[in-house]
Amino acid sequence: MTSQSHEADAMRRAIELSRRGPAHGPNPRVGCVILDASGRVIAEGWHRGRGTAHAEVRALDALSDRALAAGATAVVTLEPCNHTGSTGPCSEALIAAGIDRVVYAVADPGASSSGGAQRLRAAGIQVEEGVLGDEAAENIRPWLTAMRRGTPFVTVKWASSLDGRVAAADGSSRWITGAAARADVHRRRAESGAIVVGTGTVLADDPSLTARDADGRPLDDQPIPVVVGRRSVPRDSRVLAHPAGVIEYPHRDLPGLLASLAERDVRHVFVEGGPTLASAFLAAGLADEVLVYLAPTLLGGPLTAVTEIGVHTISEQARFRFDQVEALGDDVLLVARPLCSTEFATTKEDD
Incomplete structure (x- = not known):
C-alpha cells in the first residue's frame, strides 16, 4: 500500500x-x-x-x-x-x-x-x-457551519401524516409517529445546543423539552429550551423545570435570536414547533436542513406542518434536495437541505 x-x-x-x-x-x-x-x-x-x-x-x-x-x-x-x-x-x-x-x-x-x-x-x-x-x-457540518457563518446551524423538524398534517382537526397530535421516530428525535435533541418552540406549543402541549431515552429517563446532554413569543410561559409549565434552564424570547427577531444563542456558544439549534414558528424560520431562509418524520396515516383538516412562507406562485417555491431517507419503524425520516443555502455564508466583515 x-x-x-x-x-x-x-x-x-x-x-x-x-x-x-x-x-x-x-x-x-x-x-x-x-x-x-x-x-x-x-x-x-x-x-x-x-x-x-x-x-x-x-x-x-x-x-x-x-x-x-x-x-x-x-x-x-x-x-x-x-x-x-x-x-x-x-x-x-x-x-x-x-x-x-x-x-x-x-x-x-x-x-x-x-x-x-x-x-x-x-x-x-x-x-x-x-x-x-x-x-x-x-x-461536523453543524459546528463547521456555525463557526464559518457566525450563527448556529438550524434544523427545522416536524412530524406529519402523509397529507402534511401535524395534528387532527381538534388539535390532538399524540402520537402521529411511532416509538422509533420519537427516539430518533430525542437523540437529535441531545446533540443540539438549543431546542426552540413557540409559546403556542407550550400552551397547547405543555412539553418538557428534555432529551430522554426509551424509558423516559433524561439523557446526559440536554439542549437549552428556548420559548419564542410575546405571551408569557405559564408558571406551572413543565418546561420551567428543565435542567438546563429556560430562555424566554419575547420578540419576533429570529436573526437576533440566533445571534444571541451564538454568544452563548450554541452551535446547533433544533426548531420543533409549531407550524407558525417553523414557517417563520423557513420564510426567513434560516433553515439549514428540514427533518420530516412522515407517518403512513391520513388526518385531513386544517392543521398543516407549514403555513405562510412567502410563496405566492409556483415559480417562487422554496426548493430543497433530499439528503437522507431512512425507515424508522413504520415511519420514514426525510432530511432535506435548501438548494439556495446560506450554510457557509459569513456575518464577519473581513471573511
Missing part, C-alpha cells in the same frame, strides 16, 4: 473515532490516528468534550512509548489548533513530540484557533490538507 492509501485509511478511522465524542456543546468532534514510518497504526485518540485534552494529545498520550512519535505521521480530522484555551495548542504538542508529518481533513475556521498548519510548517513539519475533506466536513 502507498503512504497515501495508509493515510486515507487512517483518516477514515479518525472520523470514526471522532464520533465517540459528544456532538452536544461548543466543540467539534475530532479524531486522530498516529502512524509509524511503515504506515502502521501506533496510537489513536479522540476529543471527549469541552475542557478535556484534544484528539492529538489523547493520541500522543496513548503511545506505548513517547519516543515512537519521532518521525511518525499524525492523521487528524481537523487542523490542529494553534491557541491556548482550556487546553494548550495541539500544534505545539505535535512539534514537541517530534511528529514528522501531519495530515488533516478540514481547515479550522476559528479566528483564534486556526493557524496550526502554518505553525507546524514553520517548525519544519510536513503538512497535507484536505484528505477526505468532504467526508470529514459532513461529520
Whole structure:
C-alpha cells in the first residue's frame, strides 16, 4: 500500500473515532490516528468534550512509548489548533513530540484557533490538507457551519401524516409517529445546543423539552429550551423545570435570536414547533436542513406542518434536495437541505 492509501485509511478511522465524542456543546468532534514510518497504526485518540485534552494529545498520550512519535505521521480530522484555551495548542504538542508529518481533513475556521498548519510548517513539519475533506466536513457540518457563518446551524423538524398534517382537526397530535421516530428525535435533541418552540406549543402541549431515552429517563446532554413569543410561559409549565434552564424570547427577531444563542456558544439549534414558528424560520431562509418524520396515516383538516412562507406562485417555491431517507419503524425520516443555502455564508466583515 502507498503512504497515501495508509493515510486515507487512517483518516477514515479518525472520523470514526471522532464520533465517540459528544456532538452536544461548543466543540467539534475530532479524531486522530498516529502512524509509524511503515504506515502502521501506533496510537489513536479522540476529543471527549469541552475542557478535556484534544484528539492529538489523547493520541500522543496513548503511545506505548513517547519516543515512537519521532518521525511518525499524525492523521487528524481537523487542523490542529494553534491557541491556548482550556487546553494548550495541539500544534505545539505535535512539534514537541517530534511528529514528522501531519495530515488533516478540514481547515479550522476559528479566528483564534486556526493557524496550526502554518505553525507546524514553520517548525519544519510536513503538512497535507484536505484528505477526505468532504467526508470529514459532513461529520461536523453543524459546528463547521456555525463557526464559518457566525450563527448556529438550524434544523427545522416536524412530524406529519402523509397529507402534511401535524395534528387532527381538534388539535390532538399524540402520537402521529411511532416509538422509533420519537427516539430518533430525542437523540437529535441531545446533540443540539438549543431546542426552540413557540409559546403556542407550550400552551397547547405543555412539553418538557428534555432529551430522554426509551424509558423516559433524561439523557446526559440536554439542549437549552428556548420559548419564542410575546405571551408569557405559564408558571406551572413543565418546561420551567428543565435542567438546563429556560430562555424566554419575547420578540419576533429570529436573526437576533440566533445571534444571541451564538454568544452563548450554541452551535446547533433544533426548531420543533409549531407550524407558525417553523414557517417563520423557513420564510426567513434560516433553515439549514428540514427533518420530516412522515407517518403512513391520513388526518385531513386544517392543521398543516407549514403555513405562510412567502410563496405566492409556483415559480417562487422554496426548493430543497433530499439528503437522507431512512425507515424508522413504520415511519420514514426525510432530511432535506435548501438548494439556495446560506450554510457557509459569513456575518464577519473581513471573511
